[in-house]
Amino acid sequence: MRALVLTEPGKIEIKEMPKPTLSAGKALVKIKAAALNRRDDWIREGKYPNIRYGGILGSDGAGVVEEVFDEADKEWVGKEVVINPNIDWGPDMDTQSTKYTILGMPVSGTFAEYVAVGVDRLHHKPFHLDFLQAAALPLGGLTAFRALFRKGSLRAGQNVLISGFGGGVAQFAFLFAKAAGANVYISSGSDEKIEKAMKLGARGAYNYKKSNFDDLWKTKGGFDLVIDSAGGDQLNNFIKMLRPQGKIVFYGATNGLPAKIDLYRMFWNQLSLIGTTMGNDNEFNEMLAFISQHQIRPIIDSIRPFSKIAESFPDITKPNKVGKIVFQV
Secondary structure: OEEEEEEEOOEEEEEEOOOOOOOOOEEEEEEEEEEOOHHHHHHHOOOOOOOOOOOEOOOEEEEEEEEEOOHHHHHHOOOEEEEOOEEOOOOOOOOOOOOOEEOOEOOOOOOEOEEEEEHHHEEEOOOOOOHHHHHOOHHHHHHHHHHHHHHOOOOOOOEEEEOOEOEHHHHHHHHHHHHOOOEEEEEEOOHHHHHHHHHOOOOEEEEOOOOOHHHHHHHHOOEEEEEEOOOOOHHHHHHHHEEEEEEEEEOOOOOOOOOOOOHHHHHHOOOEEEEOOOOOHHHHHHHHHHHHHHOOOOOEEEEEEHHHHHHHHHHHHOOOOOOEEEEEO
16 A cells, blocks of 8 residues: 655655454544644654654545444444544543553554554544544644633633644644634734634734734733734733633744743733643534534645655645645545
């Protein structure tokens, strides 16, 4: 079978690999579509723990169950599925276990014609989505769902700011918050992305390369919740924007550490700064149910043939990208 393999530090290529063999509790899924994440590129660059050379990348995928090991699971054969990439989250719903990992490294993942996963990782593909749309869901959708609802305690009518609109998690946070009845605002360094967000129903937007943060929050009365992936010194701008009891939930720190934190404003206004990553299996179920209930369709930046996957990695960080890059397998 064809698969995208991490062959050595910084090098990936499509190779012929053995079709996975099954063991107890496993299912063989014929992958129909897979989606690219920043995590995949960080693995390629060696910026991730437990890297295994010769392993198959990919965490996001959807397809059809072709075979199961156990007779008791045969009802899955022929079903259209989306794969939960969590492995060993553990019994604590609030925090992942020390054994926790994600499909695609070190366990071989979805950038292949076939993948073997636990039957308990299979979920019926939402009926209103095709394989390409369903493949875009797992990592970004789960991370956004937990950030908004478990960590951010989002409620209808609240003012929410999604920073860095256009990325995988940010687009899901935008779509989910809007579906939940929040007043959703976005930030971006691209006028093109801002225009896209406004067409999708954003209440307001600002270009952080051109505008002053104060121009936004003063006219909107402040935010109850900020969802952020960048960290860095902009955290203090977000702290200034928050209403009393407001929250900043962050799932990354691509801008690094802030030089300082405005603790004075934080304690006086009863503010919370909360970290999050991925989500538990219950939240994956809830995320899929929410998407089906509200008929949410992921934003797809582009659809490409699997043969172009290795050369597509640099496009993950392109400034004009909005949504997920998805591959037909």
